[in-house]
Amino acid sequence: MLALEFPGSRRLIEALDRAVCHDCPNEITDDLRTTLCKLIRDPDVKLPSCCYEAVADHYARRELYRSDRHGYSVIAMTWGPGQGTPIHDHCGMWCVEGVWHGMLEITPYELVEQIDGRYRFESRGTMNVGPGSAGSLIPPHEYHTIRNPSEDAIAVTLHVYRGAMTQCSVFRPLDQRWYRRDQRQLSLDATH
Secondary structure, eight states: OBSSOOTTHHHHHHHHHHHTOOSSHHHHHHHHHHHHHHHHHOTTOOOOGGGGOOBTTBOEEEEEEEOTTTOOEEEEEEEOTTOBOOEEOOTTOOEEEEEEESOEEEEEEEEEEEETTEEEEEEOOOEEEOTTOEEEEBTTBOEEEEEOOOSSOOEEEEEEESSOOOEEEEEEESSSSOEEEEEEEOOOOOOO
16 A cells, blocks of 8 residues: 555565565565665655655654555654664564665664563664665564764655554663663654
């Protein structure tokens, strides 16, 4: 189900449909990463103008497509200057994320300990990524933070999820070592 038409939308959907036709999550995400990098660089594929509009108090999530046939969903996210996420998971779903515009700071985390509802993570290094780059998350390696480090420019990313991602776990610091887990319902912003 296409949420709205945009230049190259059919090309994007056909390419993503081909990429998800594998049996194993590693093969799917490898093919999606390569496909997404090509689509980002394709001058004939242009995201809708609403994807370049930041929302003042949160990063924007706009659903562009949901495949009835294959089950995956495509979400464009707009990151205003300084906007980001706490450590979060992807609700057990694989995901491929590509930077369409701007720069992002991404930090993957490994869950190393869980005791009495408390969680301890270790950072696996921070990456600064720009347009045309893509990465994947496959459970149990699904914990990370994303942040737009710019003080004055937006960033836009495209996320392909195994299904409709309507919630996730976020992890709030209790002290310097431990976090508590909260469930977050995820909403969508207008695509006008």
